[in-house]
Amino acid sequence: MFKNICKLKFFYFLTIISFSLVQNIFACDTTPTLTPTNVIDNGDGTYYMDISACIGSGGSADGFDLYFNNDVNILGTTVTEVTSSTGNVATVSVSNGMWVAYFEEYNTNGTYFENGAWGLDCIDFGIIVDENPEGATICSVGINEDCLGFTQNDVFITCGVIPGPCLPNYSITDNGTIDSSVLPAGQNCNFAPFNDEIVELTVTCDGNFSFSLTQDASMNWPGESWLTIAAACCSGVIEQTSSFGFLDPTLTIDTYLTEGTYYVVVDIEGNGFPGDYILDITSDADLSLVSVASAGDDxxxxxxxxxxxxxxxxxxxxxxxxxxxxxxxxxxxxxxxxxxxxxxxxxxxxxxxxxxxxxxxxxxxxxxxANDITLDIPQTVYCLDQIPLIVSAGEGINGEWSVTPEFNISIDNITSNNTFATVDAYGNYEFTYTICDDAVSQSVNVESITPELSSPSQEYFCLENFSLSASIIGDPGYWESDGPFIATFDNPVSLNPNVIVEGYGTYTFTYYGCGTSSSITIDMLGIEPSAVGPTNDIYCLDSFEISAETDGDPGYWNYQGPGNAVFDNQGSTNTSVTVDEYGTYLFTYYGCGESSNDVVVTMNTSQPSASGPEETYCLQNFNLAAETDGDPGFWIYEGPGDAIFSTPNSTNTSVSISEYGMYSFAFNACGTTSEFIYVNSLTIIPQIIQPEEDLALYCELSTSLEAYTTGDPGYWTFEGPGNAIFSNPDSENTTVEVSEYGTYHFTYQGCGSSSESVAIEFNNPAPIIITNLEDQSLNCEFTASLTGIIEGDNTNVEWFINNGPNKANISFSEPNQLSTEITVSEYGNYEIGLTACGNTTYSTISVNPVAPHIIAPDFQNCTLTATLIAYTDDSDGGPWTTTPQNTDVIFSNLESNITEVTVPDFGLYSFSYPGCDTISSIIIGFECPLVFANVLTPNGDGNNDLFIVQNLNPEIYTESIFTVFNRWGKIVHTATQYGLNGEWWDGKTTFSNEKVNDGTYYYILEVFNGVNQNRSEHSGEISIFSSNSSSLNEE
CATH class of the missing domain: 2.60.40.10 (Immunoglobulins)
Incomplete structure (x- = not known):
């Protein structure tokens, strides 16, 4: 498997190299091998962890990223950039929960991570995440995923598992084999600085144990490995061994282990190594099973x-x-x-x-x-009490209880020696306990007792609370009532409840308990209350007091009258009353089951008076006043606009009105209305005092305005070509800013009238750009002077470039002054802009490189020197050079634009002179005229054996055709590129390659001069002597 992967990577790498030779900017990304370790809780809900990312053989073009495949988000990192082994630097950032390393110059500076051997291109850094990452998976994806048609699912995703708490990866009991890889496991223990896996070993029997660790996919090149036997997970080392890999490819530990649990930790170097391993565990303990014990049935x-x-x-x-x-x-x-x-x-x-x-x-x-059974049960119980059932039959002996009759009774636990029975009916019950086929029985009689009832009195008044009492030995029971209204018990199952009745009359209370019942009668009686009210007349809806006397059951007040009556406390015997209408009211108190005598109260009216100003100006506020004996009331008005009272229910108030004209006001209180008073609101024309007259402004879009008015400040209005924004449109003093240049008319509206308008003209003349350049061209220089002209305010001036060559660096010495210098870094056309006074003007200048103009002869006849002159505007031009470089060529002054050149030999020479970021060249041929012999003696003595044309230099002449005729005009020899190819006529014919006869012959030589691009023809006679006569040849 590993060999196939290596071949695939090698083929892929060769493909990338071949493709890069054709198209340099195309590059591939491969993703790194990830090793996450060392998870630390920061204590604030975030976690820190270490990452080691090792780039594979394919390299990485513009970087790679890191992300979790679940809800874990990356919040920060310990690095801002990472550097490859070749020195390229990638910028590191964290965004949207991802870690990104991006190298932006991969298409010019080569791949970011060069492919390295055995994982040498690794970077180590830390990250901070927003929740515990233990057990999660972190992955990486190359940023360019479309290389060679591969998708990211095929090639460019790698992942690593974050180690969790110290938990075993595998478990074995006594013997077994693990075939696995440490690469996806991460580093769990700190026994070695490598990825590791943990195997939990359960030893059920003491014995000698053998542990063997091999790397099965290493291709005879295993990595460094460690094998540890520990008493606990990641701690308590018992035995440990290690190997550098190829020095000792198999690790072995032999040790004696007693019964218990142990942990085997496998560490293997993962950088460039496959990480696969096989762990074998064997022992000599007898692990045969034991028979399952069976003691029999209880x-x-x-x-x-x-x-x-x-x-x-x-x-x-x-x-x-x-x-x-x-x-x-x-x-x-x-x-x-x-x-x-x-x-x-x-x-x-x-x-x-x-x-x-x-x-x-x-x-x-x-x-x-079970022996010696004795029952402990009472013979009589009362009022359905529980019946205890206790048997003495020895500790741990449990028989079975039964009872007759079986109805209305239950035994809590029929197999318990100490239990109880619950009865629901009175009568006789027989209990039997059976064990070891023996039975013992006893009878129990359940009896009832009549309860005795009492109360402190048989009569109560005004719905007062009272108590009842029942006396009974057991089975407490419950209370019920019968009467004209509802009776409420605070606890109906209590022997001593408190009782509340909701009405007057006779009530019968019955207690049911201990299988029987008894009753008691209680009478609830009433008492008539008395009521009194005010003795003086009441005016203007003033509040007044009424009171009542009663022996109990406080009751409530009721009334009759023309309006509403509000009681301060309607359920109290003493209360304050407020009415909302004038007239006569009757008040009655209901309490203790009866009603009181009526209290008569009459509410009387009284007319108020009102006063205020006769005139007011500019909608200014004014005051009104009223006098009344009580019932403050409210103000009313009529008029052309709205009137707002500061305190409309007060006798003294301030008034603001919305319109000019006549208003009438009256105060309504104490059941009637005052006479109306009249106030006239008048207008005054406002004046604009700044500016005092029409105004013209330049390069400004704002100014100040001020108006004067007696009151009613009003607001500003305008007319103009654009919009106008007032800093305080409702104030007499404001600033105004307009959106466009032009003439605006401003008017102040206030005090019910409009001022005369003032005209302000906002002007914005266009700026003018002046340069010191002829035809707007800047030759062989990168700095030019610029001057701007503008009328009015020149404080808001800005020079800028609207368009120019790509990658050009452009700067202005004074970008906010009218006079400035522009400096650029590249040749080309630049569109310059000047913004001032709200206008922008554009001007284009051309920055041009001009090649030097070289004046020199193109052919020097029989001389090795020439004068070279280069005309250029670049004062730093030069030096003179030859192409190809010839160190034997001598210039009288390399740096001067005028120089004398001396060449070592005749031939064709190219001279170059740089200037103004360009270079000019000229080719000069140094040569003498062609010289022809008139005698040829082809006798093989080495003198005049060949017809050699002197000065036929192939650096000067590019073509030649040589033809020889006999005296009859017949061609005896012809050749092209004659002499230029180093071959000369030896006196033989072209066709038969035989020597010609002695005599006179005629020749024609056509040549083309490549320097001056001229074609010429040379002809003459030649005498041929085959005898050994050298003297004639020399003539």
Whole structure:
């Protein structure tokens, strides 16, 4: 399995490398192997935990994220960035419960985590979560999940399980094998710094135990491993061993363990290793099962001797009887069918145990002995009391109770020696107790007693409370009543209840108890009350007092009259009364079952008087006053608008009115209305005092306004091209801000009239942009001066770039001043904007690179020097260079734009001069004219054997055609690229490759000069001598 995974990863990695060569910006994400450990409770509902994330062989392009697959949310982290082994830095953030590491330059700087060997690209950090993560799963997903068509479900999700409390992963009893992997388990114990798994081992029998740990998927390259035997989960080490892996691939521990529970902890290095393992546990203990003990069935006897019947042990087992409780003697305690003698009365418990070398089994049997039965039951009970049933038959002996007749009676527990019976009817009952086939009986007589009733008096008055009393030996019973009204008992089952009756008359009270009943008669009588009222006349709805006298049962007041009467306390004998209408009222008190005499009260009226001002201005408030003997009453009015009284029910009040005109006011109190008084509300025209006259403003959209009025402050209005907002539209002093430039007319409305309007003109002239550039072009420079012109206020000035090249850095020396300098970082067109006085003006400047202009000859005839001149606006241009670089070329001044160049040999040379962020080049050919020989002596002596054309330089000439004719005009030899390919004519014909005869021949050489792009033709005679005559060739 591991080999297949490795092959897949290797193939995948090669595919990524191949694809990256074609398209550099495409990259793949793989997710890390996650190892969560060390969960800590922070004490505030949050938890801290450590994470180790190890990137796999595929690397990661722009990072990875972490999230939980349940409701656990990540709140914070211990790092703000993480750095790969190649030095790339990814930014770390936490958002929406997720942890994200993002490397934004992956498409230019290479993958974030380079693929490493054996998990070397690991990062360690901590996170804080909002609830206990123990047992949860944390996962990672690559940010680019579409690489090569894989989905995140196929390739790019990895998860790790957060270790929970110290809990075993597996459990084994005595012997067994575990085949598992530590990778998803996390680190649970601290025995080694690796992922681990815990196996709980239950030892049922002492013995020698052998523990063997191997890594089954390591491909002969196992990781470091630890094997620990502990007495507790993650603590109490008994034995421990470890191995570096390939040095000792199998760990073994041999030890002797006694019966109990132990913990085996397997730690294996997981970074780059598979983590699979096989743990074998064996022992030499005898683990054969033991027979299940059976002591037989429980028995009840009245004898002192009994034979037991238990199961027989096997050959390798033994059995023994023991006394658990009670008493008795075994004839043979090792005999499963032994006889027990000397059994005492009551319960006796015996235990039968079968055991072998490592295990045992027990069972118990109960023997009850019953002798000497005695009943303890009363012969007579009264009033249905419980009947105690007690039997003396020895400790632990339980027989069975029965009773006749079986109706109207029940026994609480028929098998208990100490119980009771509950009866529902009077009469005679016979109880029988049966045990060991013996029965004992006794009769009980249940009898009744007539109750005796009494009360402190036979007569009571005014519905007063009274008490009743019943005397009875048992069975308390209950009370009932019969009378003209309802009677209420505070406790109807009490022997001494208190009683309340709701009406007058004769009542009969009966008590039912102890199987019979008796009655008592009580009379409730009434007494007529007396009532009195005020002796003086009452005016203006004033309150007055009335009172009544009664011996008890306070009762209530009632009345008759023209209006409503409100009692301060209608149920009290003394109360205050308030009426709402004038006239005569009759008041009567009802109490103690009777009604009192009538109290007559007459309520009289009295006319009030009112006063106030005759005139008022600008809707100003004014005061009214009234005089009355009582009943304060209320104000009424008539007029063109609303009138609001500060205290409408008071004789003195302030009044505010909403409209101008004549108002009439009167005060209504004490059953009548005063005469009307008249108040006239007058208007006054307001004045605008700021500005005093029409006003013109520049580059401003706000100003101050002030008006004067006597009262009724009113409000401001306007007309204009835009909206106007007043800071305080209802105040005489306000500021106003308009939304658009133009002319506005402002008017103040107040004191029932309108002021004359004032006109304010808000002006916003457009700014002008002036530069120091010709044709708005900036050549070979990145800084230009800008000047803005604006009329009026120039405090709100802002320079900005509306459009420009991407990635360009742009700055203004004074962005909020009219004069500024602009500095840019890139060539291109820049649209500059100037905002002032609410207007914006745009201007475009071009920042251009201009290549140097080089002046020099393209061909130098028979000289190795030339003069080079470069024209450029860049004062920092240069230096001169050759392409390709030739260190033998000498410039008189490398940095100057005018220089003298000397070349070492004839040939073609390219010279370059940089300036203004660009570079210009020129090619010059240095060469002499072609020189032709007139004699050829192809005799093989090494002199004039070849027809060589001097100065036919392939760096200067790119094409050549050589043709030789005899004296009859026939072509004897022809060749292309003659001399340029290093081959010269040796005096032989082209077709038969034979030497030509001595004589005179004619040639034509066509050449193309690649420097000056000219084609030329050279012709002449050549004499051929095959004899060894060198002197003629040299001429």
């Amino acid at each position: 028995q009840l006897t009245c004898e002192e001797t009994i034979t037991l019947n238990a199961n027989t042990p096997l050959n390798n087992e033994s059995g023994v009887w023991t006394v658990v409780s009670g008493g008795g003697f075994f004839n043979d305690p090792f005999d499963p069918n032994t006889t027990v003698i000397g059994l005492p009365d009551g319960n006796n418990t015996f235990q039968w145990e079968i055991s072998n070398e490592c295990a045992s089994s027990i069972d118990q049997i109960n023997i009850e002995v």
